[in-house]
Amino acid sequence: MLARTASVDVCCNMAAQDMLGLVAATFTPMTKEGEINLSVIGSYVDYLIHTQGVKRIFVNGTTGEGISLSVQERKLLAEEWIKQGKGKMDEVIVHVGSSSLREAQELARHAATIQADAICTVSPSFLKPSSVGALVAYLNEVASATPEVPFYYYHIPSLTGLNFRVEDILDEMKKCGVNNCLLNPNFRGVKFTGLDLLDFGQCVHRYGQELSFFYGVDEQLLSALVLRANGAVGSTYNYLGKAVGAMLSDFQKGDLHSAQNKQFLIQEFISYLFHQGLGLADFKRIMSLVSNIDMGLPRLPLQINETANLASALDKMKALGLYVTPHSKTSSTP
Numbered sequence: 379m380l381a382r383t384a385s386v387d388v389c390c391n392m393a394a395q396d397m398l399g400l401v402a403a404t405f406t407p408m409t410k411e412g413e414i415n416l417s418v419i420g421s422y423v424d425y426l427i428h429t430q431g432v433k434r435i436f437v438n439g440t441t442g443e444g445i446s447l448s449v450q451e452r453k454l455l456a457e458e459w460i461k462q463g464k465g466k467m468d469e470v471i472v473h474v475g476s477s478s479l480r481e482a483q484e485l486a487r488h489a490a491t492i493q494a495d496a497i498c499t500v501s502p503s504f505l506k507p508s509s510v511g512a513l514v515a516y517l518n519e520v521a522s523a524t525p526e527v528p529f530y531y532y533h534i535p536s537l538t539g540l541n542f543r544v545e546d547i548l549d550e551m552k553k554c555g556v557n558n559c560l561l562n563p564n565f566r567g568v569k570f571t572g573l574d575l576l577d578f579g580q581c582v583h584r585y586g587q588e589l590s591f592f593y594g595v596d597e598q599l600l601s602a603l604v605l606r607a608n609g610a611v612g613s614t615y616n617y618l619g620k621a622v623g624a625m626l627s628d629f630q631k632g633d634l635h636s637a638q639n640k641q642f643l644i645q646e647f648i649s650y651l652f653h654q655g656l657g658l659a660d661f662k663r664i665m666s667l668v669s670n671i672d673m674g675l676p677r678l679p680l681q682i683n684e685t686a687n688l689a690s691a692l693d694k695m696k697a698l699g700l701y702v703t704p705h706s707k708t709s710s711t712p
């Protein structure tokens with residue numbers, strides 16, 4: 379069991395906010411030579427805001443290939459996103475997860491220095507924590523590096539291979555905290571990219587008053603909204619932000635039938651991508667096509683599906699009424 383943070387005598391875990399909306403997990407633009415391309419981030423920010431209506435971003439996450447980037451690259455990217463988003467974006471969350479605790483702490487401190495709105499971390503997934511207690515000890519070390527910055531745990535079992543139930547993780551944090559608070563006063567919630575809606579629902583049921591829960595499986599967001607998700611973080615909000623925003627708005631107005639119909643169309647599109655053999659690496663190319671901003675190729679070990687027909691994906695998006703023409707404020711690059 380962890381040492382308690384004894385100096386905290388009142389509970390500091392803030393009340394969760396009702397609805398925080400959509401957060402685009404940004405792609406990392408790269409040059410033809412495979413280096414990070416900071417020069418298009420300004421246009422990217424404008425595209426998200428003016429074309430997709432998305433004003434929250436999650437940078438250097440899974441979609442952004444954060445784990446495949448060097449610490450220096452991640453810092454440069456985070457700085458540029460914050461610089462370009464200043465006065466425009468409502469929130470910039472920086473993913474700081476790494477296999478190295480020291481690197482995660484360094485990235486967390488850097489995020490604090492550049493005034494990121496929040497940080498988030500996955501668990502290391504090569505040398506994995508062997509118990510919920512070990513994971514909580516790790517999260518505590520990262521969160522404590524920047525006690526003033528809101529902190530989220532990033533649950534993504536399909537990639538980390540870590541199948542601890544999030545409810546158990548939160549229970550452990552409660553057990554290790556003082557005054558019935560969760561261990562870290564800056565702990566704000568979970569980015570839940572998992573299919574287990576029983577776990578998700580129980581997390582909201584038991585901790586929804588004090589924490590926020592973002593759902594991360596875009597194709598079934600509506601089910602998580604029904605279970606009172608506070609928002610969503612995902613790759614598809616880069617190019618489906620407007621469509622998903624409309625679904626969210628129907629849901630908030632209580633028009634479940636219309637929200638369901640929108641979710642069905644979004645599912646049809648994502649399902650079409652999967653059937654074409656398209657995955658994360660190719661989503662980056664879809665973003666280039668849809669936004670007219672050159673995202674470049676993913677970095678190895680990710681590889682694109684050379685045989686996939688991207689033009690047909692764009693046609694499908696248009697046929698389903700999900701495509702939005704880039705706003706004129708989005709300056710395109712060759």
Ligand SMILES: CC(=O)N[C@@H]([C@@H](O)[C@H](O)[C@H](O)CO)[C@@H](O)CC(=O)C(=O)O
Nearest residue numbers: 403439440441571594595596611612613
């Ligand atoms: C496994 C994965 O990449 N999941 C995506 C989803 O947005 C996913 O691309 C989408 O649901 C389509 O399957 C996000 O949860 C990832 C994410 O938010 C991130 O980039 O950190």
